[in-house]
Amino acid sequence: MKLQKLKIVFLVSLLGYIGFAQEAAPTNQSKFDDIGYRRGNVYRSASGVPGPQYWQNNADYAIEAELDDKNNILKGKLTMTYYNNSPEDLNYIWMYVEQNRFTKDSRGTLTTPTGGNRYDGDVDGGITITNLSAKTSGNASSKHLISDTRMQVFFNEPLKAKGGKATVSMNFEFKIPAEGMDRMGQLDTKNGTVYSIAQWHPRVAVFDDVVGWNTEPYLGAGEFYLEYGNFDYKITVPYDHIVVGSGELVNVKEVLSKELQKRWEKATKSDKTTYLIAPNEIGNTKLTRPSQSGKTTWHYKMTNTRDVAFASSKAFIWDAARINLPNGKKAMAQSAYPIETGGNEAWSRSTEYTKASIEHYSTMWFEYPYPNAVNVASNVGGMEYPGLSFCGADSVGADLWDVTDHEFGHNWFPMIVGSNERRYAWMDEGFNTFINYYSTVAFNDGEYTSDVAKSLNRVMWFKWRNRESIDTYPDVAKGMNLAFTAYYKPATGMIMLREYILGHERFDNAFRAYIKAWAYKHPQPSDFYNCMENVAGENLNWFWRGWFTGTGNIDVGITKVIDNKNYTTISFINKGEIPMPITFRVTYEDNSSETKTLPVEVWQRQNDWDYIIDSPKKIKTVDIDPQRYLPDVDMTDNSWIRDK
Structure with missing residues (x-):
């Protein structure tokens, strides 16, 4: 081979090598790869909806309890009917006994920092369980094992799969904590204690696929x-207490006077807050209660429902208004509050807030499925x-709106x-904080404001x-995080x-589909990801x-x-x-403008990435994310302004 020909071959080979080397350079593909194992099965579809053999177990409760307001004790008897819809027999079930959190040697107490936190609580409590009986089809068993806030209940004969039914009954008793970890407790007022x-x-724990x-401890x-x-x-x-609770009061005639029944009926037809018990009627049991x-x-x-809760006091102002559903x-909507908290800037607006929140x-x-919101x-x-x-x-004013709307x-x-x-x-607190933003914007023509959408406020964190x-478990996350x-x-x-x-239409279609698909069911993060992507028609692996x-950040900019x-x-x-995607607004020297998006x-x-504006007009400014939805950690290069 002649020297000239060798030179040509070498040159071609070198160019090919350079091209190959450039092609083989690392890409950003890893940022777009699948997140976790998201393939479907018979229980959970890859489209993000329950699969054809999805199952979950159920539990019905019948409970009778009595409040001892002299000794601050609640005693009760519980009968739970448990339905095993799973594909396997169960030799035992796990239940939560969360009042055991209020003991000095509970895991929760022992893992509370010495300086304390929001979840401080009494440590002289705990629950007592007696007369436990667990029965499937054979003889009843009383065998159970309590470990901190969990209780394992054993059956003498296995609870059959796919429809087996067990009955578990017991008596329980506990001292009502005064400080209940900001989840329950006692509020002393001049007219009595609010429990x-x-x-x-x-309550039975979840057994899932x-x-x-x-069985994570509380x-x-x-x-x-x-x-x-x-x-x-x-x-x-x-007899002088009012009890407000989850669900429907079914013995109205037995606990409310005829006058209160009339007021209740009036409230069911009123869009404005109506007193059931007015401030000047606290303690007037002859007006409000049949029994004396x-x-x-x-x-x-x-x-x-997953749960129920209630409150009891003789100190309640009680008001209500109807909620209009689609x-x-x-x-x-109902509110129960002591006289100290009333007023037009405080709890006298609670029912108005509750009604607006539920309707939005x-x-x-x-659509809201329950008969009352208290x-x-x-x-x-x-x-x-x-x-x-x-x-x-x-809580008063905007703070009362925020906490009412959030809860x-x-x-x-x-x-x-x-x-x-x-x-x-994040699947409850995060999603809820998200919907709270839009509810606040909508309430009373913008009476209150929300900074949730002002993402730049959180850049320092x-x-x-x-x-x-985000996926850090809540009990693991540092308190400041x-x-x-x-x-x-x-x-x-x-x-x-x-x-x-995504934009409003695609997002709303997907998020509503997720809610509808998993209403009264148990979604996992992958179900949420899959449902949003399938309905919106967008691969969002890079976003999830x-x-x-992760703990990475967004940092995009304009270089020239x-x-x-x-x-x-x-x-x-992209430095982050x-x-x-890059949404940016271009403003020309004639002050016309247009907004464009790079995928x-x-x-x-x-x-x-270089983008060509195919126009002879000179550009005056370029601005990334003009609505400021991105929490870009370096805003110094997000805008370009022509030097004068």
């Missing part, structure tokens, strides 16, 4: 994961239970959509070296998804991976703008760990 009672009876028995930050069922509960209290001595039993029922049905979410996302002024700063919330008695928003997440709060706080990811990992960061992500990435499972004869080249850069796929190969 906020929650997590008050043994993902991990089997979910420590504090991690909330609940419970099966659905029907509740029939009776609460016996001193002894004890009275209040009987409530609630269907297809299908034409009605429900009742029912129209926007999924707000109780409590020693608890803010805690939700199905159909009933405890909110801080000292009732929880009826959608996790009361209707029954996610595992003890593992995935996003850059903090001790930050943690929990508000961000469970509430603000997931809510910010959901707002970005709706306002910046970057925003929900170059004028050419009949066009302009804008050079963009999370790729993001997220421009970052799959590399971290820089």
Whole structure:
């Protein structure tokens, strides 16, 4: 071969090698890869809906309890009917006995920092279980094992799969904590104590197709994961107490005077708050109660719910108004609060807030399923239970709206959509904080404001070296991080998804489909991801991976703008760990403007991208994310302004 020919071959080979080397350079594909194992099976479809053989177990409860307000003790008898719909026989079940959190040697107490936190609580409590009986088809068993806040109940004969039924009964008793970890307790007022009672009876844990028995101990930050069922509960209290509770009061004539029954009927037809017990009627039992001595039993029922809670006091002002639901049905908004908390800027507006919150979410996302929504002024700063919330008695104005709206928003997440709060706080707190934003914007023509969408306000935390990811379990997250990992960061992500990435129509279709598919069921994070992607028609692996499972940040910018004869080249850069579509507004020197979007796929190969504006007009400014939905950690290069 001649030398000249060898030179040509070498040159061609070299160019090929250079091209190959460039092609083999690392890309950003790993940021777009699948997140976790999201393949479907017979129980959970790859499209994000329950599969053809999806199952979950159920539990119905019949409870009779009595409040001893002299000794602050609640005693009760419980009968639970448990239905095993799973494909396997069960030799035992696990139940939660969460009043055992209030002991000095509970896991929750021992894992509370010495400086304390929100979940401080009494340590002289605990639950006593007696006369336990567990029966399937054979002889009853009394064998049980209590471990901290969990109780294992054994059967003498296995509970059969696919429809087997067991009956578990027991007596229980506990001292009502004065300080109940900001979840329950006692509020002393001049007219009597307000008892906020929650997590008050043994409840069965969830047995599912993902991990089997979910037995995480009750420590504090991690909330609940419970099966659905029907509740029939009776609460016996001193005759001068009012009991408000989850569900429907079914013995109205026995506990309310004829005058109160008339007022109740009036409230069911009123869009304005109506007093059942006015401030000047506190203690006037002749007006409000049929009985004038002894004890009275209040009987409530609630269907297809995870839990129930109640409050009892002789100090209540009590008011109500109807809730108008999209299908034409009605429900009742109620508030119960002591006279110290009343006033036009305080709890006198509670029912108005409750009504507005429930009506908004029912129209926007999924219709409210319960007959009542009750707000109780409590020693608890803010805690939700199905159909009933405890909110801080000292809350006023915007703070009272915020806590009321937030706690009732929880009826959608996790009361209707029954996610595992003890593992995935973001699936209830984050989603709820997200829907709270839109409810606040809508309330009373914008009377109150929300900064949830102002993502730039949280950039300092996003850059903090001790930050943690959204998927950090709530009981593991550092105290200073929990508000961000469970509430603000997931809510910010959901707002970005709706306002910046998918748009309203695609997002709303997908999120409503998720709620409808998993109403009264138990979704996992992968079910949420799959449902959103399938309905929206968008592969969002890059978003779930970057925003929900890591601690990376968004950092996009403009490096240069170059004028050419009949066009302009804008050079963009992605300096962050999370790729993001680029929505940008171009303003020309004639003050006309247009908004354009580059898809997220421009970052799959590399971290820089040139875009050509095919126009002879000179550009005056370029601005990324003009609505400021992105929490970009470096805004110094997000805008370009032509030098004068």
